[in-house]
Each structure stands twice: as structure tokens, then as C-alpha cells.
Amino acid sequence: MASWPTGRLLSTAARLVEHAWVEALDQLGLTHAGMVVLHLLDTGPLSQTELAHRARVQTQTMSRTLERLEQGGYVVRTRDEHDARRHAVARTDAGALAWARTRTLEADLFPPLENADALRAALLSIIAASSARRW
């Protein structure tokens, strides 16, 4: 596996790491995609397009994630007064509570590494390079 291309190592590592969260999140009725949204709403309500942009995801994908979050009572969507095309997405109390509970989950479950800073730097530069033409 040491001969695998770096991109494939990246995909594989990401997928394996996600497994660790699923069990813990499942008990709270959350998914990882949902947790990302609850995090992004930390600073206040956002439109769906803005949420999708910040999560680096399509608006269609975000739409469905929000549908589930709303159904679970973690989020409310209300039509924007000034622009009826927009939905303002806000966390409910239940959403804020769930986020508080999972706050440190991602970091806690990540396997400890020697060169964690170098890894973060590399990932950020990959994201920056790949986001350029897309987001």
C-alpha cells in the first residue's frame, strides 16, 4: 500500500477515520454532514447556498442534509423577508445542545500523530488548490 498514489491514500484515510464518528453520532441522532452544519451555524443563521459554499458541497446535497436536520428538530428554515428565494437556516435549542455535546468529538477520536501540524498544513493547501476552480 506504500506504493499507492497519494490521492488514494487520502480517500482511504478519510473514509476510515469517518467510521470512528459514526457510532458516537448515531446515538445522538446525528450524522457527520449534520454536525458540520451545526458547527457552521455557530455564528448565526445562514442561507442554504452560503452553508453549501462553506461546507464545500453542492446546494442540492445541502438541501437534503437540512431536510433531515429539520425533521430531527435540530434546525429551522424560514423564508427570508426581503428575498423570498432565500431560506434562513437557524439552529434550534436542540441543535445547539447536540452541537455542544459533539463539540470535541471529531478531535477526540482522531488518532494521535507525530506530525499533525504538517498534515494540517498539507491538507489546507490541497483544499486551497482544489477549491480554486470550484468554489
Place this chain on the structure above:
Amino acid sequence: MASWPTGRLLSTAARLVEHAWVEALDQLGLTHAGMVVLHLLDTGPLSQTELAHRARVQTQTMSRTLERLEQGGYVVRTRDEHDARRHAVARTDAGALAWARTRTLEADLFPPLENADALRAALLSIIAASSARRW
């Protein structure tokens, strides 16, 4: 985004990097999951369970990927003579040709990095840590 947990950076980077392959592979009638299989068959036929194990994927997922590869003519599945539970999966000529064409694709499309070796080392240790209890 610099404040995101490392695991989330990992997922996001992996997803963004995959976008780059899709277009190129699509023209060859391949998907990334399929390409991984064609690579794993480099050294000869394998059972589906073995393929799933090496790709770090469930056998159900592999089963479906192989179904599509076989349908596209890139792979053949034949029942094992000695153990009728097993399927021996082998590349066809078309499969070998497709693999030859995409051989360097993953590496070529990966954004150039300063500390690529450190990244690979970190990813390999993450995979090792996460694989331990699962594969």
C-alpha cells in the same frame, strides 16, 4: 477553516481531490472505485473478499463495483473450481488496457506539494491506526 478539526479537513480534501479524476475517468467509462480494482488485479486474479479487504471496503460494496466492471467488459468473474463459494476475478484485455491508460492519472492530477512525503507518512499511519480494529 483553519479551525476545523483535522478529520474534517481530511474528508474535505479527499472529496475535492476526487473531482479531478472523475472527468478523465468518465471518458474511459471507468470510476475511481473501478480503477482501484484494476490496479489490485495487477498481480493476477483474486477473490472478491480479498479484493474488498485490500481496498479497505465491505464485500457488499466490492460486489457492486465488480458487477459494473464486468458489465463494462473490464473484468470477468468465474466460479472457483475447488471452492464453489468463491469467485475468481480477473482483468480482461480491455481491463488491462484501461488500467494502462489511467496508470499515472491519480499521481498526475494530484496538486504538487512541498511536504508530500510527510503527508504520505501521516496518511499511512492514520490508515494503519484505523485499520487495526476493522481490517
Place this chain on the structure above:
DNA sequence: GTCAAATAATCAGCTAGCTGATTGTTAGGA
């Protein structure tokens, strides 16, 4: 003022992961 273009969200439909349950085959112990 009207009509075309842009924008926000959604619908339809695809692949790739996953879990849980099922079918067919093999191997091993009573």
C-alpha cells in the same frame, strides 16, 4: 413596464460507502 437573465432551492437519478439479512457452499464435530 416588460421580459430575459441570474439566483435560491428542489426534484430526479446516478455511484460509492455503510449495516443487516439472506442464500449457497464448505468444513468439522458429535
Place this chain on the structure above:
DNA sequence: TCCTAACAATCAGCTAGCTGATTATTTGAC
């Protein structure tokens, strides 16, 4: 020998990504 446990593959059904097409609303040019 038979019957149960293990194993290989698949079926059914879920979420999360994606593309392409559609609907409703707003904006802007004429």
C-alpha cells in the same frame, strides 16, 4: 453421517456526494 458453524457472495435499504433539469423569485436592461 449429519448437522451446525463458518465463509463467500448477494439482496435490500440507508446517507452523502455528484450532475442535470425544474420552479419560483429577483434583478436589470431595454
